Amino acid sequence: MQRKKLRWGVIRLFIIQTELNNSQTIYDVKKHFSDLRHTLGIIDDIDDFTLNENDFLIINRFLTYKQSLGLCDLDSIPIVTYDGYISIRNIHAEKYLINAYDNFEAHWDNIINSYKRQSDKEKRLQSLIESLDRDSKDPITDFSGVREKIHYLSSKYENYLNQNL
Numbered sequence: 208m209q210r211k212k213l214r215w216g217v218i219r220l221f222i223i224q225t226e227l228n229n230s231q232t233i234y235d236v237k238k239h240f241s242d243l244r245h246t247l248g249i250i251d252d253i254d255d256f257t258l259n260e261n262d263f264l265i266i267n268r269f270l271t272y273k274q275s276l277g278l279c280d281l282d283s284i285p286i287v288t289y290d291g292y293i294s295i296r297n298i299h300a301e302k303y304l305i306n307a308y309d310n311f312e313a314h315w316d317n318i319i320n321s322y323k324r325q326s327d328k329e330k331r332l333q334s335l336i337e338s339l340d341r342d343s344k345d346p347i348t349d350f351s352g353v354r355e356k357i358h359y360l361s362s363k364y365e366n367y368l369n370q371n372l
Contacts, residue, residue: 301350
């Protein structure tokens, strides 16, 4: 039973990595990293077994079989390897968060520029600044590049707000 749990955990890690690669929002990135930490916790609690080459062969056969039956949601199944597993275990949120904040900026810049009423624009800018302030205190954003991006966006929206007052 524990070996089966271990294998399912590995499969879940590869699914999470695919989801992370497709994440566009900050919320999605945070959710997927929470899932990643949870899954790694489950895998790390299994002391009775360690992964071996046979486990990866079984995982790949299982995924290929499920895809052949049309029961796999993924368009293309990943080839699950030990090196890939180690890579996912060591994955960092920084590049995913920076991409999400770039998307955040593009999205909100378009929306802010579309506001006709000044009061609506001011409320939105204040809301964005508060949201960014909360994000800057979130432990997942504890990367220098991410904190710089958050600070940049916060300053940018504060300048917009001050120009409009």
